[in-house]
Amino acid sequence: MGKRRKKNLSLPQHMHKKGNNYYYVARVDGKNKWTALGNDLVTARLEWAKLENVAFNAGDLVTFDVAAQRFEFEVIPHLGSRTQLEYTRQLKKLRAVFGNVPLDAITPYFINKYVRERTKKIAANREKALFSTVFNHARVWGYTSAPNPCAGVKGNKETGRDRYIEDDEFCRVMEQACQPLRVTMELAYYTGQRPSDVLKILRSDIKDGALWIRQNKTRTPIRIELEGPLLDIIIRITTEMPPLRPGTMRTKHLIQNEHGQAVTYGSLKYRFAKAREKSGVENIQFRDIRAKSATDTDDRSTISHAQDLLGHKSRKMTEHYIKTRIGKRVSPAPKIMKNRSNTRTTT
Template identity: 55%
Template sequence: MGRRRTVHKKLPAHMHRKGNSYYFVQMVDGRRSWVPLGNDLAIARLKWAELTNIGDAEVEDITFAVAVARYRRDALPAKAAKTQEEYDRALDRLLAVFGKMPLDLIIPQYVRKYLDERKAKVAGNREKAVLSTVFNHAREWGYTKAANPCAGVKGNTETGRLRYIEDQELLAVLDHACRPLRDAMEIAYYTGQRPSDVLKLKRTDIREGTLFFRQKKTGTALRFAIDGPLFDVLLRITTDPIQIPAGAVRSLYLIQNEEGQQLGYRALNYRFNKACKAAGIPDFQFRDIRGKAGTDTEDVTGLGHAQRLLGHKNRKMTEHYIKERLGYRVAPTPKLLIKQKKRA
């Protein structure tokens, strides 16, 4: 039995990291052989899976861990980087519970118990979805004929975020925002887009009087007319850019840090949380700006415009997204029931 890992515990068996590179380590003629797998973890996993002959395993020996290893090799690399990171976390948690179990023995009762015992209820729902995805792939690969154990198992109850940001709250945070954060917040509000989509905008996305978005989550393409407040923001960004050190190379990204490079997602959150704390509004999340943009747009120009702004595929989704935050605007009952006394 090999020694228990003390570092890089998430790597599969026989894969080791040395410096920035990954290796497949095995004993050959009594000596350790280090087979290089490269410095890209996704590619390293592919090579590792080939060396361990995952595809040749006997069906009756297929455990959930084997299915996960092939999923990480064949399916996970095709997803976006952030999605890969989220799935990796979910897979690690699932492996700790189901890893050694043969696929045929994973039944709905075990999935229900997993959800009930998971303290983070929303995360548990996401992990159930990942479990279901891996199981469906395992069925396609011929690893099991069993039904998907997640089918019919109801997820934990989720309550969507209902926070509506008032105008004065948004303005207060903007007053404490650094220049990169202010640029990002204003574009996010005037376009109603997610922070990840705002951060990836480049100067080349300004085309023929419009600002072009392709939403990362849905693939929806949107073109925003550059006029009004959005025009003012883009004019400031493009004609009065952030000052960067002499000799530094400025990137094409619209939202830049003080080095002229793309502002990262974590850096955005750090700066945003710092500004919220300084403004005395700790329960404000950057994603709330998108909810406020949709709600404010619907209040002025109607639900159809709000739906197009947010890139939702159907009206019902937009209606739920907006009305849960601020409620319907309704008129009082028009019938006069009690006559008002005339004032003297």
């Protein structure tokens, strides 16, 4: 008699999961023979049914969990690191509610109920968007032909973040920041890039008189000229790296911690929160530095410069990004003239 399963209890007899793949395990000549069934649960069950010579209806097992599992294997690994983390976290929430429900049984009523009853309203919007993405993939994979249940379901109302960091506030946080955080803040401001894109910059990305960056989120390539304050901070970073302890090697990343290793996103958030608390500046996040960079750039030059620096595809996106922080800049009304005729028509 074989050993009792301790995990993957929902799998049928002789079917096992190893890593991301499924296998049919049968005893042949006193030894276990492993036959690969693939990494898609529905396909694997169909192959298992052939080997077991039993009838199986694939549609009976196409639950949201099946689609989510394939999405994790095939789609998420090709996304940016931050998106991978967010999608994995969001899928965990969705699978806890919809995991065992057949895709065809999920209707707009249930999606709307989920969005309205979720305690964290903004998170509910993001999770609804991910559900919609997974469901669309499931349609392409042939798991369901039902319409996307997210269609027509309104998300919770959101108000865009409009916090602008004043120069004085920026300097106050800088004064309380440790060396790795201080240079990261400066580099984020002068390049206008997202935190994850700043942290991943390598020393080898400095070439041909420019800083070469490919954004994680949009894959947009940018070359930022090394001049002025940006050149100064790059020189300071590369010439003032902290000494290493014996037996350790320095990372290739431009931003390094006290031990010569890359600064992680989690470490950056912790260091920033600590410096912000000491400075007394309230209600700011590290990501607000990117908005400050765009806003200050637009104030000094043109909207197109800010658009190029941030890597936005449309001018409208950059305008919205900037104007929500400090409002649209307009000219005052004309000077009052005593003898100016009133051309307005009264009805």
